Amino acid sequence: MRKKLIIFLFFIGISISGFGQNTNDLKLWYNTPSGSVWENALPIGNGFQAAMVYGNVEKEIFQLNEHTVWSGSPNRNDNPNALGALDSVRKLIFEGEYKAAENMANQRIITKKSHGQMFQPVGNLELTFTGHENFSNYYRELDIENATTKTSYTVDGVTYTREAFTSFPDRVMVIRLSADKPGKLSFSAALTTQHTKNDIKINGNNELSLWGTTSDHEGVEGKVEFNALGRIKTDGGTITPNDNSVEIKNANSVTIFVSIASNFNNYNDISGDENQRAKDYMDKAFNKNFDDMKVAHIKAYQKYFNRVKLDLGSTEASKLPTNERLNNFRNTSDPSFVTLYYQFGRYLLISSSQPGGQPANLQGIWNGNMKPAWDSKYTININTEMNYWPAEKTNLSEMHEPLLKLIMELSETGKETARVMYGAGGWMAHHNTDIWRITGPLDGSFWGIWNGGGGWLSQHLWERYLYTGDKTYLESAYTAIKGAAEFYADFLVEHPTYKWLVVAPGNSPENAPKEHQGASITAGSTMDNQIVFDVFSSTINAAEILGKDKAFVEKLKTMKKRLPPMHIGKHNQIQEWLDDVDDPNDNHRHISHLYGLYPSNQISPYSNPKLFAAAKNTLLHRGDVSTGWSMGWKVNWWAKMQDGNHAYKLIQNQLMPLGTVRGGGGTYNNLFDAHPPFQIDGNFGCTSGITEMIMQSSDGAVHLLPALPDNFDKGTIAGILARGGFEISNMVWENHKLVSVEIKSNLGGNLRLRTPNEIKSKAGKKLKNASGKNPNGFFVVNDIATPIISEASNIEPLQIKPTFLYDLQTKKGESYTFVVK
Numbered sequence: 001m002r003k004k005l006i007i008f009l010f011f012i013g014i015s016i017s018g019f020g021q022n023t024n025d026l027k028l029w030y031n032t033p034s035g036s037v038w039e040n041a042l043p044i045g046n047g048f049q050a051a052m053v054y055g056n057v058e059k060e061i062f063q064l065n066e067h068t069v070w071s072g073s074p075n076r077n078d079n080p081n082a083l084g085a086l087d088s089v090r091k092l093i094f095e096g097e098y099k100a101a102e103n104m105a106n107q108r109i110i111t112k113k114s115h116g117q118m119f120q121p122v123g124n125l126e127l128t129f130t131g132h133e134n135f136s137n138y139y140r141e142l143d144i145e146n147a148t149t150k151t152s153y154t155v156d157g158v159t160y161t162r163e164a165f166t167s168f169p170d171r172v173m174v175i176r177l178s179a180d181k182p183g184k185l186s187f188s189a190a191l192t193t194q195h196t197k198n199d200i201k202i203n204g205n206n207e208l209s210l211w212g213t214t215s216d217h218e219g220v221e222g223k224v225e226f227n228a229l230g231r232i233k234t235d236g237g238t239i240t241p242n243d244n245s246v247e248i249k250n251a252n253s254v255t256i257f258v259s260i261a262s263n264f265n266n267y268n269d270i271s272g273d274e275n276q277r278a279k280d281y282m283d284k285a286f287n288k289n290f291d292d293m294k295v296a297h298i299k300a301y302q303k304y305f306n307r308v309k310l311d312l313g314s315t316e317a318s319k320l321p322t323n324e325r326l327n328n329f330r331n332t333s334d335p336s337f338v339t340l341y342y343q344f345g346r347y348l349l350i351s352s353s354q355p356g357g358q359p360a361n362l363q364g365i366w367n368g369n370m371k372p373a374w375d376s377k378y379t380i381n382i383n384t385e386m387n388y389w390p391a392e393k394t395n396l397s398e399m400h401e402p403l404l405k406l407i408m409e410l411s412e413t414g415k416e417t418a419r420v421m422y423g424a425g426g427w428m429a430h431h432n433t434d435i436w437r438i439t440g441p442l443d444g445s446f447w448g449i450w451n452g453g454g455g456w457l458s459q460h461l462w463e464r465y466l467y468t469g470d471k472t473y474l475e476s477a478y479t480a481i482k483g484a485a486e487f488y489a490d491f492l493v494e495h496p497t498y499k500w501l502v503v504a505p506g507n508s509p510e511n512a513p514k515e516h517q518g519a520s521i522t523a524g525s526t527m528d529n530q531i532v533f534d535v536f537s538s539t540i541n542a543a544e545i546l547g548k549d550k551a552f553v554e555k556l557k558t559m560k561k562r563l564p565p566m567h568i569g570k571h572n573q574i575q576e577w578l579d580d581v582d583d584p585n586d587n588h589r590h591i592s593h594l595y596g597l598y599p600s601n602q603i604s605p606y607s608n609p610k611l612f613a614a615a616k617n618t619l620l621h622r623g624d625v626s627t628g629w630s631m632g633w634k635v636n637w638w639a640k641m642q643d644g645n646h647a648y649k650l651i652q653n654q655l656m657p658l659g660t661v662r663g664g665g666g667t668y669n670n671l672f673d674a675h676p677p678f679q680i681d682g683n684f685g686c687t688s689g690i691t692e693m694i695m696q697s698s699d700g701a702v703h704l705l706p707a708l709p710d711n712f713d714k715g716t717i718a719g720i721l722a723r724g725g726f727e728i729s730n731m732v733w734e735n736h737k738l739v740s741v742e743i744k745s746n747l748g749g750n751l752r753l754r755t756p757n758e759i760k761s762k763a764g765k766k767l768k769n770a771s772g773k774n775p776n777g778f779f780v781v782n783d784i785a786t787p788i789i790s791e792a793s794n795i796e797p798l799q800i801k802p803t804f805l806y807d808l809q810t811k812k813g814e815s816y817t818f819v820v821k
């Protein structure tokens with residue numbers, strides 16, 4: 001009876017303690033298989049190779065991906081006709097002939113070549129278990145503390161277990177199948193694919209091989225060649241090769257190793273040998289012991305994952321399977337579901353973005369469709385940036401590297417685009433890119449005319465420096481940071497009416513005011529202005545830190561003064577465009593003009609309270625219902641508005657089964673974010689937003705507990721990072737009050753703390769009250785121009801919660817503990 005109870009507790013994943021991040025809180029688990037639904041399957045990955053694990057009983061599927069398996073081949077998509085059309089397009093915009101300008105842009109600026117390539121699946125590893133139709137005791141899980149999956153069930157009194165992981169150190173996927181009685185394991189294994197150019201064969205008697213070439217797309221020939229190998233090790237029983245599969249009979253246990261490689265070297269070179277690579281990974285791994293590999297895998301994974309611990313408490317609601325928790329979340333108190341979702345975001349970033357690999361694309365590294373939505377590429381007018389919002393602050397700086405590398409590569413390819421299309425120096429990118437690092441405009445002018453992709457991305461290079469303080473890194477990224485500014489310095493043009501320097505053509509991503517004839521093309525959209533402001537500011541700051549380019553810095557300072565200020569319009573909103581044409585009933589998913597609130601820091605309750613109040617109205621006008629990633633962005637915005645309850649409401653909206661709210665996104669059973677369809681940006685955006693509810697560091701101070709909702713009345717967090725190299729080593733709050741916090745200073749310098757209640761040092765010493773600007777350079781907030789307020793506006797600052805502001809000089813490497821006063 002006792003034994004049964006223990007097994008029962010194990011299977012339903014009951015957490016014994018009520019408060020404390022115990023292991024069961026870090027599992028996605030289910031008591032039904034995935035069936036044919038991809039979004040029920042569980043993602044594993046090591047940044048290079050990935051799988052969706054279905055956990056089906058009779059026909060198990062591991063849907064395979066590899067990070068470089070993309071359609072097409074090295075190519076560029078600039079449209080050189082743009083240069084000749086630029087003046088005419090600008091003239092039409094300035095004359096208010098927006099539709100005509102858009103038509104001309106479609107003809108002469110938008111690419112006539114590739115609109116971007118597709119991230120494609122490799123194929124499936126399929127395991128068929130004849131006679132397993134009638135099963136009981138079904139259980140499957142994804143353990144995000146160990147980055148492993150497990151499926152188990154019972155047939156005819158025999159319990160079968162499958163474990164799988166994609167090893168970080170060994171670069172292969174390993175699956176171990178076992179039965180609790182000897183000689184009971186019989187199944188067949190095969191590799192399948194949707195690629196038409198393929199070669200599937202069996203090597204010797206125990207190795208499956210799938211070779212293929214990716215698709216031609218958008219007039220670009222598919223030339224990525226890949227090879228997946230599945231080599232099988234049996235304990236007992238027999239293994240027999242068939243045409244395209246192998247048959248295992250009466251084994252005690254079986255281990256399957258899967259390696260995948262392609263010929264991709266970099267965006268310009270696909271001369272690698274996929275077969276040799278796949279064989280090398282396989283040969284290195286195959287003689288290793290499963291348990292040893294698992295230990296090494298978990299150790300490598302936990303090096304990153306264990307850096308952050310979050311505990312928001314847990315309730316009875318947490319004891320149910322993940323799909324039921326998702327169903328219930330909006331109607332119950334299940335704080336540890338937020339913790340799970342938060343840590344799942346970190347799990348996904350570690351699993352889809354590793355140094356040396358491709359950055360997480362629209363679906364991370366998980367895609368089963370030959371023609372995925374939006375090609376599963378890199379949309380850089382929000383989605384790709386959002387993927388990396390959690391990177392630095394949730395202590396996963398290394399995972400940022402693939403994106404930083406992509407940006408460095410775009411700073412090469414985008415140079416030619418800037419020159420050929422716009423006659424400008426520096427580099428630029430439009431609203432999408434792909435593995436070939438295209439930088440031309442695609443999808444039609446409405447979307448593609450936007451040219452801020454390079455500028456926005458370049459801020460990630462600067463942000464990396466603000467968190468790590470690594471000057472050698474800054475030096476290596478400087479040319480790219482400066483290159484983004486050089487583009488704008490050449491491209492900006494004087495607005496004939498307002499005399500400001502504006503981006504033209506440009507747009508406010510994917511949105512258009514009714515007054516502009518349904519065309520998005522414009523001059524001086526608020527987001528473009530904010531991005532140029534940041535690009536210039538970061539370049540000036542970086543150049544001054546590195547002691548470079550005095551004359552260029554002076555030039556940028558002069559130009560910066562001529563950028564349009566932000567505008568508060570007649571509806572007391574932040575204007576999206578230079579003209580006051582916002583529709584308060586517009587609930588478009590992009591709220592690009594709030595880039596200045598988050599991820600940037602141009603809208604602050606402390607330095608420009610009226611703008612801050614206007615940002616709130618903009619958020620209220622747009623409403624809460626939106627696509628997955630848009631909800632993720634809104635969590636960050638409401639956190640910046642210091643409104644924890646509204647941020648929490650967005651988390652509730654996001655953590656709903658898809659289809660609960662009409663017109664909105666939601667979450668799939670495997671906790672993948674639903675745009676719909678699946679897009680991983682919403683997962684990452686929400687993980688970032690939860691951090692921003694607990695700690696912010698972009699507005700001149702380390703702000704502790706800025707936006708706690710009623711539901712997070714007590715909790716602890718450890719390991720998150722602030723700018724300036726400050727690590728919140730441990731923070732405890734209760735009844736919405738900061739009880740204690742330990743902060744490690746990795747770089748030294750002034751620690752300016754903003755807290756919701758008074759604190760003192762642990763030794764009882766009174767802290768110095770802060771005043772003036774924070775002398776710590778990592779906390780620089782660049783002064784914005786005074787906003788222009790419409791005569792029709794009666795905007796007033798909001799009442800914000802009082803806070804306490806302290807300064808403490810810290811020493812590099814030392815920790816400081818503070819307690820409630």
Ligand code: FUC
Nearest residue numbers: 374379383510589627675
């Ligand atoms: C942008 C968004 C869409 C979608 C796509 C991938 O175009 O507006 O909502 O997320 O990117």
